[in-house]
Amino acid sequence: MKKIIFKMLYILYKWCNYKHKKSIQNFIKKFDGGEMCSLWLRKIFKDYHNIMIGEGSYGGCFRTENINANTIIGKYCSIANNVYIYNRDHPCRYVSTHPIFFNEKYGDITDKNLIEYKQKIIGNDVWIGQNVILLASVRQIGDGAVIGAGAIVTKDIPEYAIAVGNPAKIIGYRFDDYTIDIIKKSKWWDWDFEKLKSDNKYFSQISSFIELLNYEQGRPII
Ligand SMILES: CC(C)(COP(=O)(O)OP(=O)(O)OC[C@H]1O[C@@H](n2cnc3c(N)ncnc32)[C@H](O)[C@@H]1OP(=O)(O)O)[C@@H](O)C(=O)NCCC(=O)NCCS
Numbered sequence: 001m002k003k004i005i006f007k008m009l010y011i012l013y014k015w016c017n018y019k020h021k022k023s024i025q026n027f028i029k030k031f032d033g034g035e036m037c038s039l040w041l042r043k044i045f046k047d048y049h050n051i052m053i054g055e056g057s058y059g060g061c062f063r064t065e066n067i068n069a070n071t072i073i074g075k076y077c078s079i080a081n082n083v084y085i086y087n088r089d090h091p092c093r094y095v096s097t098h099p100i101f102f103n104e105k106y107g108d109i110t111d112k113n114l115i116e117y118k119q120k121i122i123g124n125d126v127w128i129g130q131n132v133i134l135l136a137s138v139r140q141i142g143d144g145a146v147i148g149a150g151a152i153v154t155k156d157i158p159e160y161a162i163a164v165g166n167p168a169k170i171i172g173y174r175f176d177d178y179t180i181d182i183i184k185k186s187k188w189w190d191w192d193f194e195k196l197k198s199d200n201k202y203f204s205q206i207s208s209f210i211e212l213l214n215y216e217q218g219r220p221i222i
Helices: 002-013 018-031 039-049 177-186 193-198 206-217
Strands: 051-053 071-073 120-122 161-164 169-173
Touching: 002 018, 002 039, 018 039, 039 051, 177 206
Parallel strands: 051 071, 071 120
Antiparallel strands: 161 169
16 A cells, blocks of 8 residues: 555656655655655655665755756765755856756757756765765765865765865875775675664774674685
């Protein structure tokens, strides 16, 4: 029965105005396991907004008004509510930057004038703080990266880097290269959600996490 209701809401969504779309999102969030887990919510975002959101990710990634199409967000990302993700700019080299000259919504735009949303990929376990703006020039935020509150990000951020400021600069890395390699190879974000919750005690210290990996794999990884 639940499945039929979700399916109907999914179909209905296409024809709804902004306010009703929000209501459908909220209903699905509430009754399909919350925004960290809901597959229907993810399906709506993927099919209607071209925003792909991995399992476990939550927060601002579900705000269509802040996030452009063609965004891929990995698993277990924490995105603050006021994050803006832009994937295209108004054309600074046209005679005018106004959308009637490049946005198909306003009329017959030739292919030449159409400005497409470039793809932006945000990795797994990325934390993006309050009031961050990711500009259209950014193609990739690496796994495990942290973007500090208020940053304006103009360039790609490597995995496990901590970046702050305007323009955002890297102030350090969460771990050394060796540890990053171990975490990346573990691909813990592909583990089952319930397993992650039950094993959460191993995640607060890298030494415990390595113990867990050794136990799981039946052989020492270091
Ligand atoms: C970036 C952050 C995670 C701290 O990372 P950290 O590696 O522990 O950094 P530190 O606190 O040691 O600060 C290192 C330097 O960066 C500066 N800094 C820290 N956060 C900054 C920020 N957001 N913008 C600008 N500078 C910042 C500090 O002032 C310090 O500068 P100094 O070396 O000149 O003294 C944290 O400051 C932050 O921005 N958190 C996001 C909070 C938020 O938005 N939460 C929303 C809920 S999801």
